[in-house]
Amino acid sequence: MTLRVFLMILTVAMIMGSAALFIRRILTIYHVMQKARPVNRTDRLGERIKSVLVQVGLHRRMFRISFSGLLHYFIFSGFIILLIDVVETLGEIFFPGFTVGPILAPLVDIWVILVAVGILMALYNRLVIKPERFHGSDEKDAFLILGLIGAIIVGIVIHDSFFPFVAPEVLHVADPVARAHFLGYAVSRLWVVLGWTGPTAASIGYAFGYLLDMGVVFAFLAYLPYSKHLHIFAAVPNIFWRNLEPAGQLVPKPIEDTMAIRTFEDLTWKDVADLYTCTECGRCQAVCPAHAAGQPLSPKMIILQLRDALNDRLADKNPNAEYPDLAGGVIAPEELWACTTCGACQEVCPVFIEHVPKIAGLRSALLEDGIVDPNAQKVLMSWDRQGNSFGQPGRKRPLWAKGIEVPIKDARKEPVDWLWFVGDFASYDPRVQHLTQLIAKMLTQAGVDFGILYESEVNSGNDALRIGEYGLFESLAQKNIDALSKAQYRRIFTTDPHSLNALKNEYPKFGFQAPVMHYTEAFLELIDQGRLVVSPVPIRVTYHDPCYLGRWNGITEAPRQLMARCGVHLVEMPRHGAQSFCCGAGGGRIWMDETGIADRPANQRIREALALPDIQFFTVACPKDVSMFSASVTAMGVEEKVRVVDIAEILAVAIGLQAESSLALMTV
Amino acid sequence: MKIAVLIKDVPDLVEELELTEEGRLAVDDMSFVPSEWDDQALEEALILKEGDAGSTVTAVAIDTGDVDNMLFTALAKGADRGVKLVGDFNREMSNRARAEVLAHYCHTEGFDLILTGVQAIDDLDGQIAGLVAGRLGAAHASVVRDVALGSTSVTCIQEYSGGKMAELRLTVPAVLGIQAAQKTPRYVTVSKVRQMQKSASLEEIEGESSEAPALEIRRLYPPVASSHAEMWGDDVEELADRIVNLLEEKKLLRS
Ligand code: SF4
Numbered sequence: 001m002t003l004r005v006f007l008m009i010l011t012v013a014m015i016m017g018s019a020a021l022f023i024r025r026i027l028t029i030y031h032v033m034q035k036a037r038p039v040n041r042t043d044r045l046g047e048r049i050k051s052v053l054v055q056v057g058l059h060r061r062m063f064r065i066s067f068s069g070l071l072h073y074f075i076f077s078g079f080i081i082l083l084i085d086v087v088e089t090l091g092e093i094f095f096p097g098f099t100v101g102p103i104l105a106p107l108v109d110i111w112v113i114l115v116a117v118g119i120l121m122a123l124y125n126r127l128v129i130k131p132e133r134f135h136g137s138d139e140k141d142a143f144l145i146l147g148l149i150g151a152i153i154v155g156i157v158i159h160d161s162f163f164p165f166v167a168p169e170v171l172h173v174a175d176p177v178a179r180a181h182f183l184g185y186a187v188s189r190l191w192v193v194l195g196w197t198g199p200t201a202a203s204i205g206y207a208f209g210y211l212l213d214m215g216v217v218f219a220f221l222a223y224l225p226y227s228k229h230l231h232i233f234a235a236v237p238n239i240f241w242r243n244l245e246p247a248g249q250l251v252p253k254p255i256e257d258t259m260a261i262r263t264f265e266d267l268t269w270k271d272v273a274d275l276y277t278c279t280e281c282g283r284c285q286a287v288c289p290a291h292a293a294g295q296p297l298s299p300k301m302i303i304l305q306l307r308d309a310l311n312d313r314l315a316d317k318n319p320n321a322e323y324p325d326l327a328g329g330v331i332a333p334e335e336l337w338a339c340t341t342c343g344a345c346q347e348v349c350p351v352f353i354e355h356v357p358k359i360a361g362l363r364s365a366l367l368e369d370g371i372v373d374p375n376a377q378k379v380l381m382s383w384d385r386q387g388n389s390f391g392q393p394g395r396k397r398p399l400w401a402k403g404i405e406v407p408i409k410d411a412r413k414e415p416v417d418w419l420w421f422v423g424d425f426a427s428y429d430p431r432v433q434h435l436t437q438l439i440a441k442m443l444t445q446a447g448v449d450f451g452i453l454y455e456s457e458v459n460s461g462n463d464a465l466r467i468g469e470y471g472l473f474e475s476l477a478q479k480n481i482d483a484l485s486k487a488q489y490r491r492i493f494t495t496d497p498h499s500l501n502a503l504k505n506e507y508p509k510f511g512f513q514a515p516v517m518h519y520t521e522a523f524l525e526l527i528d529q530g531r532l533v534v535s536p537v538p539i540r541v542t543y544h545d546p547c548y549l550g551r552w553n554g555i556t557e558a559p560r561q562l563m564a565r566c567g568v569h570l571v572e573m574p575r576h577g578a579q580s581f582c583c584g585a586g587g588g589r590i591w592m593d594e595t596g597i598a599d600r601p602a603n604q605r606i607r608e609a610l611a612l613p614d615i616q617f618f619t620v621a622c623p624k625d626v627s628m629f630s631a632s633v634t635a636m637g638v639e640e641k642v643r644v645v646d647i648a649e650i651l652a653v654a655i656g657l658q659a660e661s662s663l664a665l666m667t668v
Numbered sequence: 669m670k671i672a673v674l675i676k677d678v679p680d681l682v683e684e685l686e687l688t689e690e691g692r693l694a695v696d697d698m699s700f701v702p703s704e705w706d707d708q709a710l711e712e713a714l715i716l717k718e719g720d721a722g723s724t725v726t727a728v729a730i731d732t733g734d735v736d737n738m739l740f741t742a743l744a745k746g747a748d749r750g751v752k753l754v755g756d757f758n759r760e761m762s763n764r765a766r767a768e769v770l771a772h773y774c775h776t777e778g779f780d781l782i783l784t785g786v787q788a789i790d791d792l793d794g795q796i797a798g799l800v801a802g803r804l805g806a807a808h809a810s811v812v813r814d815v816a817l818g819s820t821s822v823t824c825i826q827e828y829s830g831g832k833m834a835e836l837r838l839t840v841p842a843v844l845g846i847q848a849a850q851k852t853p854r855y856v857t858v859s860k861v862r863q864m865q866k867s868a869s870l871e872e873i874e875g876e877s878s879e880a881p882a883l884e885i886r887r888l889y890p891p892v893a894s895s896h897a898e899m900w901g902d903d904v905e906e907l908a909d910r911i912v913n914l915l916e917e918k919k920l921l922r923s
Pocket residue numbers: 284287288289290291297298299338339340341342343344345346355356582
């Protein structure tokens with residue numbers, strides 16, 4: 001009886017203590033979330049539940065790294081099985097005679113083994129494999145937690161092994177599941193040999209195992225919300241609250257005042273939840289092009305630095321304490337400006353943390369304080385004054401259309417079927433203009449009735465927004481929307497993924513609605529309608545998915561199918577589709593200083609392509625990519641090995657508009 | 669200190685300049701941007717203000733048409749007041765006439781320190797600072813940078829050719845023609861300017877002008893090319909020979 005009373009009193013004390021600590025912490029975080037900006041993340045219930053089932057139940061994103069995915073699955077499922085053990089163990093003491101039955105009981109033992117395997121795998125991962133992605137994470141905490149989990153499973157086996165003796169002799173009840181707990185039963189044989197089966201020895205042994213199990217469980221509960229393992233509770237709601245709006249939409253609603261993030265109240269409540277959900281797994285860091293380039297940015301550290309700063313402020317009792325600015329203090333300007341807004345971090349994060357909106361908001365704060373790269377500043381001013389990033393007069397925008405044989409309609413003056421939003425690079429960059437002309441000829445060959453906005457088009461504002469310049473984005477958007485609203489057209493067509501993203505995902509908040517198609521989708525349609533007749537171009541290529549086409553807009557199939565229709569043999573790079581690796585140009589990076597870049601992302605990408613067997617062509621579907629990768633190929637001196645071609649050039653050969661010799665490699 | 673910055677806008681040279689049939693600049697078709705040297709002067713003034721809590725910065729522009737946005741931009745960047753001197757002024761106003769109007773206003777306000785751009789793309793004589801100083805009877809230096817405030821004086825650096833520099837001290841009131849600010853003029857976001865337009869207002873003050881002797885522009889015209897480039901074709905061998913010959917001819921080769 002004394003054993004029961006002793007354990008009951010201790011258990012009640014532990015439950016109350018750990019629950020109090022747990023609740024206090026959760027309430028503190030809840031208060032921060034309450035004061036943060038609103039955002040609607042509780043709509044579309046069905047979709048949300050489904051995504052929780054897929055991402056938690058099936059560990060969809062976790063399994064992208066199979067070893068870690070598997071070890072986590074073992075440990076994660078262990079937590080569910082742990083519930084059976086907790087119910088059983090508490091039941092044994094509080095309601096003598098309680099049992100979970102012969103089916104659930106052995107499950108506990110099976111999972112003890114799986115969890116043990118998981119822990120060993122985790123140790124192997126952290127001590128032997130040592131993935132770079134853990135760099136900067138709190139590894140001590142990780143080991144502590146693994147140790148605690150280890151203690152729990154050891155405790156489980158120990159109390160199960162003594163229970164067959166404690167049950168009849170001390171508690172005076174039967175233990176019908178003694179053998180079902182096969183691990184505990186096996187160990188109990190040892191006690192028989194040692195003669196530790198008497199009431200005193202068994203009681204001591206049982207109490208030890210019970211406390212190792214329950215004690216650590218409740219200590220864990222109290223400690224969790226103060227550590228990265230809060231994700232055990234936070235992951236499910238955070239995945240539930242994930243963004244279901246179009247991924248490419250950075251700002252959901254028109255902003256009245258500013259998008260700058262200066263305090264934690266400028267974050268949305270979901271942003272705050274993100275901070276406490278981060279598991280420090282570093283998957284985002286491992287895919288970040290800026291990090292890979294040797295720049296000081298790690299998306300993981302952005303989250304952790306913000307979280308730590310928030311924790312410091314929460315722990316500080318002094319209401320007048322002064323804290324460093326979030327942008328520029330907690331997070332250095334170099335980190336923030338290094339981001340290409342490629343979105344690889346968000347795509348890979350297993351708990352659906354959204355890094356890019358935070359980075360953009362923090363950038364906006366820097367910008368308001370005038371902390372911005374001088375070249376980027378020049379570009380912002382050119383957008384404001386001339387409407388393009390080239391600092392060229394707006395009048396010169398349609399100059400590429402002069403001197404080609406095909407007529408190009410002025411969509412401001414006459415109705416057209418397709419309105420072509422050309423974009424800055426395709427219009428002004430002399431390295432890209434010939435492609436723009438090629439597209440015009442192909443549209444003409446297909447008999448498409450198309451036109452452009454001539455000098456009424458201005459930059460779409462996609463990059464301005466991602467630099468954090470909301471006001472400029474809005475004024476550019478308004479100019480385009482005005483021009484578009486005066487034109488008559490059925491659909492918008494563009495070669496530029498950045499413009500596509502703005503028109504498709506950022507303009508609707510101003511009431512703009514129109515079907516927008518990327519040229520790869522549009523030309524695929526023309527081929528399938530028989531309006532363009534292709535003959536095969538038997539070349540071996542690899543294809544680079546532009547971030548703003550593939551990842552942010554999910555257009556990964558059209559370019560591949562278009563190439564397949566042209567008879568091209570495509571060999572995929574390891575990183576492709578939504579997992580593509582950024583060229584380094586996005587988010588305004590293309591105009592910023594490159595100091596600190598040890599290894600350009602575009603060069604890394606070309607090396608990735610060169611590692612494939614017999615690839616002669618690196619195909620792209622974005623005007624900026626043509627510039628970026630051609631520059632890399634030249635800088636690396638590999639012109640005779642690989643050539644950067646736009647898919648449009650292949651199509652031009654396939655439809656007989658250009659000779660196949662136009663695709664020859666450079667000969668040195 | 670009470671600091672004023674005299675600013676104006678100039679044609680945006682990104683656009684091609686066009687002449688009317690009468691040989692005047694086609695002002696109506698042109699777009700205007702703040703003069704880049706005035707931007708430097710404004711930045712220098714804002715830096716001085718940031719380093720001295722008691723200082724105020726007033727941005728002053730003559731209303732030659734459409735200067736509001738430029739003044740609101742100055743406010744958004746951190747200027748305390750934006751003053752528009754209104755009257756019968758236009759963009760063809762000479763520097764002498766401008767200096768009269770500006771000096772009149774500055775006199776009534778009693779600024780300690782007046783900064784302006786050393787020159788502008790449409791006036792390469794750099795006279796504004798000197799003329800205003802002369803009218804005010806104030807100390808003056810031009811083509812200067814690195815201004816520092818004392819209690820009743822300011823110091824600045826003037827650079828000479830041949831790598832010499834001078835550090836100058838001027839007793840206030842003083843007028844300086846700024847060559848460059850201590851750092852690149854700051855960026856100001858579009859929404860900040862817009863907020864200023866909503867929340868702040870410009871002070872409109874009647875500009876006093878007095879007669880000033882003026883120059884007359886007889887003719888504006890694009891430079892006449894005196895000779896044309898000669899194309900040498902693309903034969904590498906021949907090109908190399910011709911380059912070598914040319915270098916020898918011009919005595920640019922050392923043996
Ligand atoms: S968006 Fe891309 S560059 Fe920016 S932090 Fe994420 S992975 Fe890195």
